[in-house]
Amino acid sequence: MPRRNPRHPDRRTQRRKDVTHRADQRPGGAFRCAGCRLDVPLGAPGTAHRNHCPQCLISLHVDGRVPGDRAADCGGRMEALSLFARPDGEWMLIHHCLVCGELSANRIAGDDNPLALLRMAVRPLSDSRVPVRALLAL
Amino acid sequence: MSNTNERSNPSDFGSRTETFACVWCGLTVTARAPDGGRRNHCPSCLQSRHVHDHVAGGPSECQARMSPISIAVPRNGDWKIVHRCTRCDELTAHGVHGDDNQLILMRLAVRPLAQPPFPLEVFGNL
Numbered sequence A: 001m002p003r004r005n006p007r008h009p010d011r012r013t014q015r016r017k018d019v020t021h022r023a024d025q026r027p028g029g030a031f032r033c034a035g036c037r038l039d040v041p042l043g044a045p046g047t048a049h050r051n052h053c054p055q056c057l058i059s060l061h062v063d064g065r066v067p068g069d070r071a072a073d074c075g076g077r078m079e080a081l082s083l084f085a086r087p088d089g090e091w092m093l094i095h096h097c098l099v100c101g102e103l104s105a106n107r108i109a110g111d112d113n114p115l116a117l118l119r120m121a122v123r124p125l126s127d128s129r130v131p132v133r134a135l136l137a138l
Numbered sequence B: 001m002s003n004t005n006e007r008s009n010p011s012d013f014g015s016r017t018e019t020f021a022c023v024w025c026g027l028t029v030t031a032r033a034p035d036g037g038r039r040n041h042c043p044s045c046l047q048s049r050h051v052h053d054h055v056a057g058g059p060s061e062c063q064a065r066m067s068p069i070s071i072a073v074p075r076n077g078d079w080k081i082v083h084r085c086t087r088c089d090e091l092t093a094h095g096v097h098g099d100d101n102q103l104i105l106m107r108l109a110v111r112p113l114a115q116p117p118f119p120l121e122v123f124g125n126l
Ligand SMILES: [Zn+2]
Pocket: A033, A034, A035, A036, A037, A038, A053, A054, A055, A056, A057, A058
């Protein structure tokens, strides 16, 4: 899937991370996703380290304030809560820890499932409780 | 519990007189929203303030402005606004209130689709 936006260097320093899901570490440079059980290669195109499953976007709470620092003891499952675009246009995911409630912002990877990302992006617009179309017509 | 006037007594909450001044647009707003909940952001510009330390609990020393960056839609629940602190990058998510600025909410909601990282045409008719 081609990406329109050029990759920009991270604003924060990132340390290289060996695994995203430490409980399921396996040889051969892959881990098994805690959410959908997909075997995911560790390398992620366009990012310094893989933060979430490219298929279901689920992550584990292992990082502290700096992406890749592995400073959190929580280990809880983190679900993608929402998505936003940085000023340079790059899409970022907000992950929400189901155990401790922590929020984190993470870059998308070049091989993240486009349909899963698009579902996140259109979620507010497909909410039947909010008359979005009427508001957009304003 | 962001964006609240520090001098106000927490036990005052609920009184219809408690107000705070928006850190961004200066609007004076009631701390209590029409739906009865406590506001954490300005209903006009949706900016907030980093006044609560959610890790250690209690008040935060940061006090910087928090800007709205994203709309979250819980499976069963009202929209939430994700705020990020302009100084320390702290993230929070708080529910919207009935008198929040609908146009700014919509602008936040549609912004990612204006710059998709892949051509949307490949999805055809979804
Ligand atoms: Zn997965």
